[in-house]
Amino acid sequence: MILRYIFWLWTAAAAVVTKEEANKPNFIVILADDQDQRLDSMKYMPKVKKLLTDEGVSFNHHYATVALCCPARASLWTGKAAHNTNVTNLRPPYGGYPKFVEEGWNSKWLPVYMQKSGYKTYFTGKLMNNHNANNYMNGLKEMGLDGHDFMIEPGTYQYTNTTIQHNFEKPKSYPGVYATDLLANKSMAWIDDAAKAKKPFFLAINPVNPHNNYQWGKGWTKPVPAKRHEGKFPDAKVPRSVSFNPDKPSGAAWVHELPQLSDAVINDNDLYYRRRLQALQAVDDLVETTIDTLKRHNMLDNTYIIYTSDNGFHISQHRLMPGKRCPYEEDVIVPMIIRGPGIPKGKTADIVTSHLDIAPTIVEWAGSQGPGDFDGSVIPKEGTTTPDEPWEHVEVEHWGAVSDKRDIPLSGKVNTYKAIRVIGDKYNLFYSVWCEGDHEVYDMLVDPHQMNNLHNSTEKILGVSMKKLEHRLDALTLVLKTCKAKTCQHPWEALHPDGNVKTLVDALDSKYDDFYNKQNRVNFNECSRGYIVSNEYPIKYHTYGNRSSVDARDVEAFGSYGMITPSSLDNVRWATIMDQPSHIIDPDGEVIILLRNKTLSKNGRRFGKKKKKYNIKRSVSSLAPVHTPLEPTQPPTEDPGVVEAPAVEAPAEPAVEAPAEPAVEAPAEPAVEAPVREQIKTDLVREPPDETFFRIQVSAKHLILASPVFKKILTGGWKESVTYLKKGSVEIPAENWDIEALLILLRAIHGQQYHVPRKLTLEMLAKVAVLVDYYDCKEAVYIWSTIWIDALEEKIPKTYSRDLLLWLWISCVFQLPAQFKESTSTVMSWSDGWITSLEFPIPFKVMGKGRQILNVLYL
Template identity: 50%
Template sequence: MKLVTAFAGLIAAAEGAALTNLQNNLQSAVQTVLKHSESQSRKPNILFVITDDQDLELDSINYTPLISKHIRDEGTFFRNHFVTTALCCPSRVSLWTGRQAHNTNVTDVHPPYGGYPKFVERGFNDDFLPVWLQNAGYDTYYTGKMFNAHTVENYHSPHINGFNGSDFLLDPYTYSYLNSTYQRNRDEPVSHEGEHTIDVITRKALSFLDDALDGERPFFLAVSPVAPHSNVDPGAIASGQIYMSAPIPLQRHEHLFEDVRVPRNKNFNPDQPSGVSWVRDLPKQNQSVIDYNDHFYRSRLRALQGVDELVDSLITKLEDSDQLENTYVIYTSDNGFHIGQHRLPPGKTCGFEEDIRVPLFIRGPGVPKGHVQDAVTTHVDLAPTFFHLAGIPAREDFDGTAIPITPDFDGERHEHVTVEFWGSAVVEGIFSGIGPGGSTMIPNNTYKSVRLLGEGYNLYYSVWCNNEHELYDLSIDPYQLNNLYPTTPSANEDEPQILGRSLTQAINRLDALLMVLKSCQGVTCIQPWDVLQPVDGVKSLQDALVQEFDGFYAAQPQVSFDWCDKGYIVEAEGPQVPLTSRYGVSWDVWV
């Protein structure tokens, strides 16, 4: 009897345990279903990674296998993505506001023409992307580099708005890989001397991602590591001597890629000079300079390995949280970089492809996997794109338009990129003293330019502040070595043509287009041909090259500068308003 009673007790206990397990499993399944349902019904999350000075044209993306695995291969590569100013702070402000630098008037990395103080002075601290996203129901987080001249002295004057949580790199320690200073929320700055900045930002980014995942609202998390930017010693900045050396990788990566060299493309240290202004006068580099450039290049690739691991950690945490499928992951850089092309020392600030083309990878709901998108996209398109993803109506003051992320995208596209720069070029590395008196600063690097990619043409046209011009046909000259802009009038039948028209006719159209773009605002930046020919059905360079419009374009005022200046001074920039065709008639009368 006791034995029967014991067996009955065991059976009852087993049934009770089974019932408890069943209840637990059912509860877990319900929670999973509810969590999945909630993630599908709420707005998507956005993880935005922006590196500093990362090249596209020099193959850096082929040395980050984890980024390729998680974002490029699982999403879309936008291979015709451009910045509109090849310098970090102006480019970042354009990115955060969706406006060209001539409309933000933040055109440099430090006052009086740029940097964080200029950003605040212009009123953007209360009116930029994170503020807009918060107002639309997002929790927002940021860690890493935000702006230049955001310092240990002015970080609270005022604090940067728009983030639920933030941990910013601060000058003069921003670019010091082993001596960084971060400033969290409203706290005092904290020095991380002796730690590698990539290790520091990885911890901070993962912590913010935990906070974001624990929240009840969709999130926007931006992570901005300083790699692969050059290393800058804070002591050198304090002394007024800004010297930029090769980036410093994490110790575990410092021996990688020992045999890798800068790609030896045709524009690498060419035998004949190329470009205009100060670029044209650069001497051919000797072997010592070439060897150093290769070292600098390897150091950049090594520094990016920490970013590769950072991205892997973020994606892994998203996977573990079951939020990855409801998250758009966007990866890009603030500007490109050159090393040895056109005989240039390491640096950016030029209008060449190396400086203005940057990586852009996007994965997320509805984004095709392993796809390559040819559409022309720019950094001023990113804020409109974030609005599109979040279901927010576009602002009228956006100078860009949403990027075609999904196959069913029916938004308007453009064939042009407005590239503009003011002030000095900055050269980097131990052989950088090529400016006046051996300076690392090159004056008179101001220019306005337009980059066009359309059916049957691939062009770059620029006007410098000394009124030199460049015209490259990249369909036949992809490395921009042959400036087609004529220095003297020519009736040579062998002269190159563009879409079957003479250089003169093509230049007349390009110059008129640049006249619109150099001071455009809002929709005129997106649809510039509508400014020139609003009733003629002209939507592209190909449309504008019709012969009946020759007289109209020949009569246009020319883009020019009255003098070179360090910032956007309208009075220095010559004519501002083009002629406009309003009646749809033949314009031969303008001749």
């Protein structure tokens, strides 16, 4: 009897749980890639208008907090600002999927919270950059997904040959299949699966439209529409707003220096615009298919559908070539529509929302349990707020280099800034601080296209001077740039803990003038390509009524996420007690790479032991080792506004005598022109203390992220790791590497994109390949390897030669099947025995892989 009663209670409880789950709403997030709001793309999507806009709420002021896909997506799915996720760029060391996993966000993002609350969770399409066929298993089990179809590299951006990674299966390519249609089919299959399970579900659908297409061998090209949409909108052109290719320069920093676009460029940009609109038609169809599938399962009335884009896009505004990454409205304001139970139909909302609000909103509406410290807030379903809960602010941040429309970093121009938008009933303001010192203030009520910078002007807004207004805006930016959780939601309360200031108008009260006049100002110590706290001092802000200052450590804005904190910097001011480095890749770096050429002494004599000679047949005895210096100039870019940095002369290559081990002259130190010395703050060149040594200061964290070899050295119990963990600094010896090749590799893995040459000679690329192979960092330089290989002028020779052997080695290291097959076949057909090394300077440590293999593949 007791057992029967217990069974009855268990059955009843299970029935209650099942009923509660059945009543929970479903959630679908459709996330476009690079779709604009300001350039009218939504006007060309009639199905979205009919099925979403007319059936829900459209948000007029919804912002991406970073105008770049990878950090924007990381923030959207975690509800955390980029300075808290520390995912701030596209690829390691500052961003990409490896960084997302390394920071632990794969187990602290929206699907995990939904799955723990009883939801079936699915994800289709693009997750983020650098999610590829080599690393997709990393962190996958912890992601909280019941099913997924990721679009991964190398096929993420190939519209007609995408690569899909399904659940725990190996990736599969789909040549000839239009990617968005494939994605629609797979997404609908997951809805069918959820319907059978009779459980609430969360589904993220992530097409790449209208992002650029990537074609192997051709690089980035215009977006590709589905066949059925080709030729649509033949007369469409980029809207000719006042910011469209203006006669006078606009914007700040490098944007202000751009030349006016030519008629030919404008025509091509209009074509580019039409291709984007055509590509978006497949997304329009996807929305219709999604609605039809929900209707078929009788799920539509209990499903929230959120439509948005990771970031916006500009085309010719402020003289900019097609792209993103800027703080201006075209890049940061994005479409945002919500339909579902309890949502008003056909309404627009003027409250300020951002991607940080999406995750906490879904968690709240689902009745799920989140982390409790989201940086974003729950969006009100009706799209309105009360005076007690004003929604007036958003912060936009960015780190990195200036890039062209192919997302390839260009010259020494820096694109690091902090910006805020503050919107109320009687004001609509933009404020920005660039790392090089430029400031911008725009009154968006009268200047919605951001053409008249009011910084330091005599204009008045809200009845106060620009100086008084800027002091308030700067203080708000100071708080937001380091905020976490409630401080991000209520930044005025961080400055005024008494709660008397909730809006900008409140803060403009004259009784606070002295407080804001004495407040710290937003500043940058250095223009970084990622979030490094020490480069963004000050981080302290004063609080009203308290003489002391509050900083990020006190409000826990940093340390728990593994970022460099000011307190930790006190322990790494060690450079003054070490020998001066000859090259500084990271001025705060904890590691010195000590490069030593053992065949050299100060008088040029050899002092190493004589090594055994191998009896290697020289099949091409006439070939002398010729080391062509690195070409210092960069190839032309597609962006006419880019100003190339002055060229840096390459060090002279050592002369090598064959066949015996050579006596090599010390490489000459690169000659740097004065203007370059001023620009390159993160790679200061000094005279080496000893001509046989190079001391290169680098970051331990960058090395660990990029290379398992360096990770083992620094954390694996080796002598160097013991020293590093004990002292916070260490020297790592290296022998006989080419200094220029090593600097190229180190700059690449430190994210110094605009100091990495885009064009290498075959000889130099082979030297870099030796280092990539030795340190096992192919993934960290993946994008650079494709750029270098595409730019090679030397083609694979048809006869046996030095260039052929170099191609053989390069194709082996960078895993180029076609080139490896071609070069191998030629080598085998021409060789009558052992393959000559041609005296290519590969260290013997590398040659330890096997003499016969090295005779074929190296050198």
